[in-house]
Amino acid sequence: MNFLEERILKDGVVREGNVLKVDSFLNHQIDISLLEQIGAEFKKRFDGEKITKILTIEASGIGIACIVARYFNVPVLFAKKTQSINVDGDKYSTDVESFTHGCTNHVFVSKKYLCSSDKVLIIDDFLARGSALLGLTELVRQAGAEVVGIGIAIExxxxxxxxxxxEKGFHLESIAIVESMDSSKGTITFRD
Structure with missing residues (x-):
């Protein structure tokens, strides 16, 4: 059992509807020491890749992505869900369905920050149905850039x-893969 699986068992809460709450340490209140371990683990798993940019989606993936970016010494770019007056110029955009929020978000990144020469490592906190990742890979495709890997904290x-x-051929690394959860018993099992 790895460090993240241990933490999930200790502090994670299973809710009905296949919801795993890890908000006490990962995606609301954030344990920076744990994020450091996650960053080091992704550095180990993607060490041979020539990464120029870390890409995530707002908001829960940003903290993890920032720590991972320190290990690779590259910038973080996050797909925004809302237009603001601070975002100008041309954008790459796509629609992404959110499992957690039960809605579809129109996400985008500025063309100024993602270009065809980029080698992108996508980072996120959760992987459930894959919609967010498919949306992020679509933004990278629109830019003519390359996805060199995808790092997920919890799959x-x-x-x-x-x-x-x-199956789409992406190099996907998940630190913890939940095999099953039972909300009535509060149990979680992990894939070996």
């Missing part, structure tokens, strides 16, 4: 997102 292995992403 729900009992949902089809990981299979979909792997």
């Amino acid at each position: 729900k292995g009992f949902q089809d997102g990981g299979r979909i992403i792997r």
Whole structure:
């Protein structure tokens, strides 16, 4: 059992509807020491790749992406969900369905910050159905850049997102893969 699986068992909460709450340490209140371990693990798993940019989607992936970016000494770019007066110029955009929020978001990145020469490592906190990752890979495709890998903190292995992403040929690394959860018993099992 790895460090993240241990932390999920210690502080994670299973809710009905296949919801795993890790907001006490990963995506609301953030344990920076844990993020450092996650960053070091992704550095180990993607060490041979020539990465020029880390890409994530707002908001929960940003903290993890920032720590990972320190290990690779590259900038973080995050796909925005809302237009603001600070975002000008041309954009790459796509629609992404959110499992957690039960809605579709129109996400975008500025063309100024993603170009065809970029070698992109996509980072996110969760992988369930794969919609966010497919949206992020679409933004990279629109830019003519290359996805060199995808790093996920927690993958729900009992949902089809990981299979979909792997079948598309992406190098996907998940630190913890949840095999099953039972909200009535509060139990979680992990894939070996």
